[in-house]
Amino acid sequence: MNLTAVTVPEEVEARHFLDSLTVALAFPDGLGGVGRLLDVGSGAGFPGLPLNLAFPGLRLALMDSVGKKTVFLRHLCDVLGLTDVEVYTGRAEALAHGEMREAFDGVVSRAVAPMNVLAELTLPFCRVGGLAVAMKSEDSAEEVAQAERAIGVLGGRLEKVVAVRLEELGERRSLVVVRKVSPTPERYPRRPGIPAKRSL
Numbered sequence: 001m002n003l004t005a006v007t008v009p010e011e012v013e014a015r016h017f018l019d020s021l022t023v024a025l026a027f028p029d030g031l032g033g034v035g036r037l038l039d040v041g042s043g044a045g046f047p048g049l050p051l052n053l054a055f056p057g058l059r060l061a062l063m064d065s066v067g068k069k070t071v072f073l074r075h076l077c078d079v080l081g082l083t084d085v086e087v088y089t090g091r092a093e094a095l096a097h098g099e100m101r102e103a104f105d106g107v108v109s110r111a112v113a114p115m116n117v118l119a120e121l122t123l124p125f126c127r128v129g130g131l132a133v134a135m136k137s138e139d140s141a142e143e144v145a146q147a148e149r150a151i152g153v154l155g156g157r158l159e160k161v162v163a164v165r166l167e168e169l170g171e172r173r174s175l176v177v178v179r180k181v182s183p184t185p186e187r188y189p190r191r192p193g194i195p196a197k198r199s200l
Contacts, residue, residue, distance in 0.1 A: 019135070019173070020047030021054055022164045023108050026133040026175040031055045031106070038063060038104040038125050040092055041112035045073055047135065048108065052085060061104070063088040063095065093192040096124035102183065103127065110135040113196065115147035115176060120188055120195040123154040126180040132156065138163070138172035150200035155182040 024030040031037070031051060035058075039048030042062040052060040062073050062085065070089040077085045088095060107122045107130070115134060122132045136143065144161060151158055156178040164173040189195055 013168075015170075016044075016046050017050045018166065018168055020050035020110070022166070022173065023047050023051060023133055023135065023175065024054070025162050025164065026160075026177045027106065027131065031058060034105045035059055036061065036104045037106045037108065038100070040107060040109045040122050040125070041065075042073060043069055043110075045076060047110050049073075049076070049082075049085075051108075052082065053080075059084055061086040061088060061100070063090070063092065065089070065091045091192045092121040092125075093189040093195065096121075096189050100125055102180075105130045107132045108135070109133075114199070115140070115143045116150040116199045117195045119147055119150045119154050119156060119178065120190070120200060123151070123156050123178065123180060124184045124189055126156075128155070128180050128183060130180050131159070132178040132180065134176040134178075136174050136176050138174050140174050140176060144176055151178055153185070153200055154188055155180055155184040157181045 027034060037058055038061045040063055042048050042064050048060050048062050052058050064070050067089050070087050073087045101124055104125050105127060107126045109118055109122055112118055118134050126132050148158060159177045159179040162175040162177060164175060
């Protein structure tokens with residue numbers, strides 16, 4: 001399916017599976033208290049599927065705008081017998097105005113967009129009181145600072161940045177954790193493509 005350039009088994013274990021599992025560090029109970037989790041821009045299923053396998057009580061939703069990827073994800077869920085995983089095909093800007101709006105306890109994303117754009121693509125899905133977690137490189141401080149206004153407009157508040165330092169990953173990462181403190185204004189997210197073209 002050509003969904004990842006990483007094909008060496010040891011690298012897949014570290015750079016996809018282990019990296020995905022670090023998301024649990026962002027949640028107070030390690031995802032134990034999270035009922036519904038949405039993975040925005042899931043691609044080949046990371047970080048969502050490893051988290052679902054590690055935390056069986058999690059109700060997971062995977063979302064991607066590319067049909068080829070979601071066909072693969074549905075096939076993978078069938079092969080693994082994952083009956084509690086929902087797969088959605090579509091853009092976040094459109095799906096966030098339907099039944100998925102503010103329906104998730106946690107929203108995660110990996111390698112999707114800059115933080116000020118990502119806030120508009122993730123926070124509308126998060127319930128008030130829930131967490132949106134962005135997987136970023138270690139040097140994300142400037143990106144996060146530039147996104148604080150957008151985060152506030154969208155009903156969020158930067159809660160913390162968790163440093164991830166695992167020798168197996170080969171490089172340091174960070175988890176940007178945003179708490180949803182108020183409902184996202186109805187006009188957000190804007191039309192498909194607009195958040196990236198005219199970021200808040």
